[in-house]
Amino acid sequence: MKKYLFIQDHLYGGGAEQICIDTAVALKEKGHDVTVLLLDSNNIRTAYPEDLNLIKFDIAPAFMQGSIKKNKLKSVPLEQQAELTQIINDLAPDTVIAGHSHAFWLAPILTGNVWFWVHGDSLGLVRKQNLGFFKYLEALKKFMQCKKACNYLFKGKQLIVVNQDIKNLIQQHIQEATVKVIHNGIDVKRLKSNLPDDESIMIKKWDAIFVGRLSEEKQPDVAIKAFAESGLTGRMAIVGDGPLLDELIHLAETLGLTKRVDFLGWQDQPNRFIQQSHCLVLPSRTEGSPLIVAESLILNVPVVAFNCCEGVEHQLSSGELAQGLVALNDMQALSQRLYQVVTHPYVIREQDIQRLNISEMVKAIEEL
Structure with missing residues (x-):
């Protein structure tokens, strides 16, 4: 038996939220100790079983705003960062899986066997094509900001991605990251x-x-x-x-x-x-x-x-x-x-x- 901790942005009802719950339930059914920690417990539209250990942490609201290029951790008081760290230490998980977007900015304070679960273009590394000159410059600036943030967060870290294209993108733009492709499955x-x-x-x-x-x-x-x-x-x-x-x-x-x-x-x-x-x-x-x-x-x-x-x-x-x-x-x-x-x-x-x-x-x- 292993201990798993899923740190999940929210349960607003999308596919990333559903696969998090489905995976947690499937691991629990195989005898593992599983906890899901929500960074935002408002507007829950993804159903989960009552016997699933769910922690409604509710991080500072500003952390849940903006794209990856924004340093979200600055918006979280040190006291709340310490509280989160203590919860994780008390749980003592063998594996931490954080997703699917905002949670990436917890990378600087997460330790151990931590994997960041990337479900799509949440990293801002896909560049739009056929743009006019000024829109191209604007998109280039945004891309460079996202790339800088991704390297700060994920250099030397471990990432789960849901398709080979995302893996190729990460290997092209992020240094020294370990990337594993795991396609989504259905409960x-x-x-x-x-x-x-x-x-x-x-x-x-x-x-x-x-x-x-x-x-x-x-x-x-x-x-x-x-x-x-x-x-x-x-x-x-x-x-x-x-x-x-x-x-x-x-x-x-x-x-x-x-x-x-x-x-x-x-x-x-x-x-x-x-x-x-x-x-x-x-x-x-x-x-x-x-x-x-x-x-x-x-x-x-x-x-x-x-x-x-x-x-x-x-x-x-x-x-x-x-x-x-x-x-x-x-x-x-x-x-x-x-x-x-x-x-x-x-x-x-x-x-x-x-x-x-x-x-x-x-x-x-x-x-x-």
Whole structure:
């Protein structure tokens, strides 16, 4: 038995939060002593079991603001830093896993077998392309600031990343970091806990479904446009909330889809909506190792996705699943593939599903 401590930013309801809880629960079920410490216990939307040891530490609010280039530790009183250190010392964990963004600024005060869990572009090391001159200079300045902060935090440290692209990026820009790729896995029991045992009684309501934050990097507008151009005559579901909601509603109106696109808002259990869909579409320009792709496949719902990172490519690399991969930002190919997969879905085999199970991931965590 080992002692694990997960230091988690928050449980606002995203994929990084879900995989933290799923991993903690899976380790606990294998007999390990597991604690999750929340830096912000407000607005909890990710469910967790009552018997999971959860500490609501609630660090100084300023620590939870801004990007990685900001020295967040300066906003935490020395007394609270000492309190956190004492809690960790009392727990005496064999392994500490800190994520998924703000917690990185605890690096200067964390000691022992500490791993920082990077789920996506939270390090600010991905540079946008095709910018005008002044925007290029602004982006370059931000990149250099993030790179400096990352080297301060992670030089000589240990990082878990969820795809090979992130590992390559870190090795290119951060000195002497140890980086291990562990693709996200799915807690199948949690995923199916609220679903009927007999899938045959499930009525398909939507041809396509988008699930995720309605923000620029997820490109939900691309999902709606691809659906509009696909030739499909059914309905589409949009599950999620975010800053682009009003723009997306207007886009649906402009495309004449008001009566065919259902905006369902944020849902704590999107699995039941996925299961009622013929296909999930993921048009993101960047991802880590998105849970929603693996969850859809496990629910026997095909996925069509931009090949935006090694994480997505890994998830769709088995058997016929590769039919769901589309070149990044190729709108025409996305709409055509969406029609193809909805009308003639590819086969999702048991071995395709098994490789996405959290059990494989937990084995890798135990080896840290």
